[in-house]
Amino acid sequence: MTKAVKPTAGEARHYIRIKEQILAEIAEGKLQPGDRVSSESELVAAFGVSRMTANRALRELMFEGVLKRSAGIGTFVSPKHLDVDLLQIRNIADEILERGHKHKAAIVAVGLMKADANVADALELTLGAEVMHSLIVHMENDQPIQVEERYVNPLVAPDYLSTDFHSMTPHEYLTKVAPITAFEHIVQAVKPDTAVRKYLGLKNDYPCLRVFRRTWSGEAVVTCALLYYPGAQYRLEARSTKGPPKPVAILGEKK
Amino acid sequence: MTKAVKPTAGEARHYIRIKEQILAEIAEGKLQPGDRVSSESELVAAFGVSRMTANRALRELMFEGVLKRSAGIGTFVSPKHLDVDLLQIRNIADEILERGHKHKAAIVAVGLMKADANVADALELTLGAEVMHSLIVHMENDQPIQVEERYVNPLVAPDYLSTDFHSMTPHEYLTKVAPITAFEHIVQAVKPDTAVRKYLGLKNDYPCLRVFRRTWSGEAVVTCALLYYPGAQYRLEARSTKGPPKPVAILGEKK
DNA sequence: GCGGCTAGCCTGTATATACAGGTGGGGCGG
DNA sequence: CCGCCCCACCTGTATATACAGGCTAGCCGC
Known part of the structure; x- marks a missing residue:
């Protein structure tokens, strides 16, 4: 043959x-x-x-x-679930495509703004400095699965706002101009506020994972972002690089 | 050849x-x-x-x-090999003491049990194998802050049940007999069930962080556990070892 | 001396083949 | 009728071999 x-x-x-x-x-x-x-x-x-x-x-x-x-x-x-790997800065769009699903991003707001105290602190800029801001809802097969509110340091990534988010994802642009050398993730379970509930289409008391993420390139903070994921149907995974754990069902969930 | x-x-x-x-x-x-x-x-x-x-x-x-x-x-x-020491395996008792608070553990249940499908899978044992089980509520200054349901592989840590949890924490015992070489954490936001609500003293719709954790010592799974933390007041932090981020307020929270 | 060609090393992809070991169903014997 | 064994099917691993195409160093001719 x-x-x-x-x-x-x-x-x-x-x-x-x-x-x-x-x-x-x-x-x-x-x-x-x-x-x-x-x-x-x-x-x-x-x-x-x-x-x-x-x-x-x-x-x-x-x-x-x-x-x-x-x-x-x-x-x-594989059964569908969002595996956000805390060990890696991953692009949600890539994840969705890897699962074989369609990804679409709804751009709610994009623009320049003055940093308030929290944002200035997070990006290590001075209060009132101009920062770039975007609010995007990511969809998997037309279903919203992540709200991403991102602030970008204009000193590091000056062309962030002028990139066409449809041809090149923000993530791609950022990894090109400022490769990530460090990051920080802070994870909490919260009741989403009304805006987030609206974007994700959630009921009132539905719990959300909220991830506060900052990324560095060298000494400079590149971005800080708040990411919201709808409750228990999505999960964050973190594993040590050494161990090769095979996925198993979470205790208490039916297999 | x-x-x-x-x-x-x-x-x-x-x-x-x-x-x-x-x-x-x-x-x-x-x-x-x-x-x-x-x-x-x-x-x-x-x-x-x-x-x-x-x-x-x-x-x-x-x-x-x-x-x-x-x-x-x-x-x-590869150049960076962003090596992450992530969501380290920390003892909640240590954390509480570091904050200068009192730690107390209420032992709800301790004993042997037969592994059901999920537990057997998670510990990589056969269905029905005997495993050790403990359900503990950790208190910070007399306020419940973590529910810990843990299953231990008796092949690795046979004396787990006979240790005195008051003089030596389970964590200390385990790191002695089976040093952790790998781990896995899966984090979700969930609405707690009634039992967890009762232990943590939570209202009905209060969101919880649920962490499913497995630890390895060499090739063998040592423990798997479900940890529940009351909602927004608790947070998990993960950062790359390289970057030395100073703590800042999470966006949207008042400073 | 310089430019171009070639030989050699390297990865990328693909094939045919082989044996191992897990799993499940069907047939045969007690 | 039930239990056991064997076979068929599947993945996991490994081998030897082949051709493609990127890259470089060195030789050779001009």
């Missing part, structure tokens, strides 16, 4: 094509969380690749959290 | 051994950020594996952010 050995350049690599097809089927809803995905040998037949190539595609999707695999059983779509 | 084809079971897989050696050399400082790592063919010679196996080890380390690779040049240790 010797056939089309190389993807003849230009075209996407075979293993990437396989990954893309699976992600597309998840995005379309053809594959639901918990559904069984084609086995390696089925992919071999469908794509005309070798099993190692199919294996690589599935293994990488597992690494990325999209699929769960177990020997002897099969490969399945 | 036909040789030791299989890792003869038991032993670590070849690609894992390669990864571990590279990680060890980085940890020891033998490999510094920016240094060149052995090429695939050098690893082939050194470990007696095939190039695909060496490739996999290096590729996974790249995925994990430890290495950077570029075709034609070589493989290098």
